[in-house]
Amino acid sequence: MDITTVADDLIVAHRAGADGEVVRLEGLHPDSIYHVGNHEVQTLPRPAGELLGRFGTVNDLHFGEVECGMIDDDPRGPIQRVEPGEPPYPMTMNHAAVAEMAAAGLAAVIVKGDLTRDGADEEFDAFEACYRSEFGDRLHVVRGNHDSYHGQQRYTGDRWIDLDGVSIAVLDTVLSERTTGSISPAQLQWLDDLAATADRPVVVMGHHQQWISGQRHDEYFGLDPTSSDDLAAVAARRSRIVVYTAGHTHRHRVRRMSCGVPSVEVGCVKDFPGTWAEYRVYEGGLTQVVHRMSSPEALSWSERCRHLLADFGIDYETYAFGRLEDRCFNIPPR
Numbered sequence: 001m002d003i004t005t006v007a008d009d010l011i012v013a014h015r016a017g018a019d020g021e022v023v024r025l026e027g028l029h030p031d032s033i034y035h036v037g038n039h040e041v042q043t044l045p046r047p048a049g050e051l052l053g054r055f056g057t058v059n060d061l062h063f064g065e066v067e068c069g070m071i072d073d074d075p076r077g078p079i080q081r082v083e084p085g086e087p088p089y090p091m092t093m094n095h096a097a098v099a100e101m102a103a104a105g106l107a108a109v110i111v112k113g114d115l116t117r118d119g120a121d122e123e124f125d126a127f128e129a130c131y132r133s134e135f136g137d138r139l140h141v142v143r144g145n146h147d148s149y150h151g152q153q154r155y156t157g158d159r160w161i162d163l164d165g166v167s168i169a170v171l172d173t174v175l176s177e178r179t180t181g182s183i184s185p186a187q188l189q190w191l192d193d194l195a196a197t198a199d200r201p202v203v204v205m206g207h208h209q210q211w212i213s214g215q216r217h218d219e220y221f222g223l224d225p226t227s228s229d230d231l232a233a234v235a236a237r238r239s240r241i242v243v244y245t246a247g248h249t250h251r252h253r254v255r256r257m258s259c260g261v262p263s264v265e266v267g268c269v270k271d272f273p274g275t276w277a278e279y280r281v282y283e284g285g286l287t288q289v290v291h292r293m294s295s296p297e298a299l300s301w302s303e304r305c306r307h308l309l310a311d312f313g314i315d316y317e318t319y320a321f322g323r324l325e326d327r328c329f330n331i332p333p334r
Contacts, residue, residue, distance in 0.1 A: 001013050001038075004273065004291075004292045005292065005328060007289045008046040010289070011025040012024050012025075020299040022299075030046040047283075047286070051282055055163060056276055056278050059113055059144070059266060059269070061111070065090055068305055069308035076312060077308070090269075091126070093302070096298035100291060107163050108163055109135045110170060115155070119146065140168075142159065145181070160194055163281070165283065166202070167194075167198050167240075168202070169205070171204065171205065180223075181208030201240055203279070206246050208223045209222040209265045236258070242261065244262075247268065250268040251319050262329075266290065267290070267320055271302060271308060273292045276290075276291055288331060
């Protein structure tokens with residue numbers, strides 16, 4: 001049994017396999033021990049003060065994709081496809097995410113790129129029909145590399161969103177027609193200026209994950225090292241910035257900038273484990289709570305994707321799922 005989600009008042013577990021059993025313990029006490037199956041699980045401490053609101057985020061939706069686990073034209077996999085008569089899996093997974101987020105009372109939903117497989121008009125239209133119809137002006141979107149491989153310009157530009165208790169800076173990290181990402185000096189100055197005068201915690205979001213350590217090279221599969229360092233410098237200088245959170249890697253992981261600010265990756269919607277992230281905003285800090293979509297159809301598909309890339313020697317289950325503390329944790333003020 002996988003312990004999928006832990007919050008201050010909630011524990012959710014999913015049993016691996018086709019039966020799709022879901023165990024939900026709700027109305028729990030913060031910072032307390034509970035037993036779920038053979039697991040001993042501790043709920044998160046609750047940040048101080050009142051709950052001011054919630055917002056959510058998704059990334060790597062891939063409307064239009066028909067082969068899951070395909071790397072370029074390599075025939076290795078296992079590559080997962082829907083069976084005849086089944087709906088396209090991006091529709092199954094994204095409609096499940098929208099249904100869960102719609103029920104969560106979110107003040108905003110931020111989509112952090114890779115809305116589509118290849119940026120075709122019909123793929124963008126499918127995204128809009130699924131998400132905009134539900135969330136309207138609460139929906140805020142920035143593109144990913146899959147949305148701009150042919151120079152498309154939909155969902156370009158940066159956005160600043162003020163909510164009760166938090167501001168969100170959404171950065172367009174895309175380099176058109178490329179997989180890698182970057183943040184320009186003008187964008188960094190924009191962020192620096194706004195964070196300097198912010199009167200509440202600032203959450204920075206973008207599609208590409210930050211370079212933190214390792215070999216420096218401009219083809220790093222994320223933000224290039226120079227703009228990653230410059231982002232860290234802005235975060236070090238502006239204490240209102242409490243986190244940078246991205247997608248792109250289809251995994252859950254938390255690392256830290258040199259100044260201690262967490263640099264977070266949130267897993268994809270489209271396959272295993274099939275997730276969206278909720279942010280609870282308290283007077284005394286934020287909590288990230290990752291949810292695995294739990295409709296029978298979404299669980300059935302995501303289970304089929306648990307062992308993607310095994311032919312390449314990759315343990316996708318461990319890679320994508322990450323540790324519980326990479327999915328659910330508190331983000332304190334600075």
